[in-house]
Amino acid sequence: MKPKPKRVPTRKILDILAQMYPDAHCELEYRNPFELLIATILSAQSTDRQVNKVTAGLFAKFPTPDSFLTLTEAELAEHIRGLGLFRNKSKNILKTCEILVEKYGGEVPQDREKLEALPGVGRKTANVVLSNAFGIPALAVDTHVQRVANRLALADSENVLETERQLMKRVPRAEWSDTHHRIIWHGRRICSARSPKCHQCDLHPYCWYGKQVEPVKK
DNA sequence: ATCCCGAGGG
């Protein structure tokens, strides 16, 4: 008999994550699908904390696509200057608002293809909006999910789309949204890109990566 | 593969 390749059951990992982060949720602040869409576009290569700092004032003055369209590209850029990639984001957001107004009556479409056709909106952003704003199951793979899922051997790929496929295959559909947020919280709080805190991680006994970083003490 | 691109942390 060959020794079984022992792989940690996905169920085990998911249960521990649920136990570690029972209240995980989206940390971007928004009041409606439009605000979530804009906040998510802004979140590229930026921390949610910085995004919330910017959107607090922005959404108070400009709560709708129409109101954004009263701004020039340079004016909007000035409002979001605290974030990285602010020129690209300003341009994309205004074009997106134009399309929302002209094609969708100022509403955010609940449709992946229509969302991804908006400038500045790719698969990850579309997944965030579908899942959080509309309750449509989706599993957004961002930098945290990519890193953590691979460290935990929930996925094995350098490609985010492939990682998404592998996760969707292993995680029950009803748990996609919660799992997404739990993995992100884990990636922020413990399984950080640099110097992960394996010593205080409940998943350490089940983590191949953690054993490399910080071997179990005897 | 490269560009965009400021704030915050180590």
Added chain:
DNA sequence: CCCTCTGGAT
């Protein structure tokens, strides 16, 4: 100083 942050378009 260098690395990272809920990426997307070319």
